[in-house]
Amino acid sequence: MKYLAVLGRQPEISIAELEAQNFPLDIDRLGGVLKLAEKLSIKPLEFLQNLPTGKITIGVSDYSKKASRKTASSEALKLKKILVRHERSVRVVENKDAVLSTATSLHNGLDGKNPRKVELIKVDDEWYRVIGVQDIDSYTKRDQARPARDAKVGMLPPKLAQILINLCGPLKPDSVILDPFCGTGVVLQEALLMGYRAYGTDINDRMIKYSEKNLKWLIANSERLFSGHFGGCCRELGPEPREDGREGPGPENMPFELAQGDAVSFKWTKPIDAVACEGYLGKPFAKIPSEIELKEQKQECGTIIKGFLKNLAEQIKPNTPVVVAAPAWLRENREYERLDIIDEIQNMGYNVDNKSREGLLYHREDQIVARDIIILRKK
């Protein structure tokens, strides 16, 4: 079976073909994927004619090289015309562009859950049907509805936290994921939702309190707020008051552990299966830092991240995956300058999976401090 993962919007559509057997095809776990689609083995019209009886809703996204709003809507209308001739009742979701936005697909129910609501994707001569759409509303809730937030430690988007966890490679359910710079707990939160156990440490005690508050909130409300997305976290747990007054998990059964500690010297007490973190990113900047500021920041962040990796290397088993988002700073030439730490990291006993690190910079356009994702494995 051939699948597509739509990774970006126009004008920079990028589409990846997936080897489904390598990982579970669950869009709610993939973080960076906007839409997942499965290749049709029959013609699109035939596929639509075989849908269950009753009114159907269709949308068409055209990801072909020469696609436009016109090509997409003319395909949709052509299909509708023939279906109507065969006495089917059809609603077409209007194209404002060659491709339907994630929000349009989601809010029109074209996410593959209802068999009579279908989004078809055209890529030149090939047709696909959408089997999953990124649930932007759930990501927003996970980010903005949690009780403890702190703009100063930066806001790691939940989908990037999922990507960091996924870059650890396949993990068994209930694996312990350590975030030694846990801050307000975004990585830990996503780890729980993906069915793992979370272990967080941070130098700042206030951050530990924030993480605790956020994780308890997540556990108490995961079913109510995120049901249908995740069955993994927060099962069969003891009594703890929930926001809606019903019974929830008790502290002794919490699937997470938190402790205050400096990542450069801390002795972690739980066995660690994987490490995923956004490391210390230094000062936030409103404009491009000067050469002197950059030098200071590289020195400060580099020392902490290298110190942490050296300390960690002595405490984890061979083959343990370690994924770290490190800072990279925007320069006047619009390129990002990274920490020069790869050679030293290798000498600490890690293999660097993405040595060139091309394409693994995560940032919004013109964001001053980008996140440079480094994928390591203990030798």
Ligand SMILES: C[S@@+](CC[C@H](N)C(=O)[O-])C[C@H]1O[C@@H](n2cnc3c(N)ncnc32)[C@H](O)[C@@H]1O
């Ligand atoms: C960029 S923030 C991480 C934010 C986090 N991803 C979240 O979800 O809120 C970096 C965190 O590293 C912590 N930190 C800085 N130096 C540290 C150190 N040496 N050891 C452990 N934590 C440290 C800070 O307190 C801060 O919470």
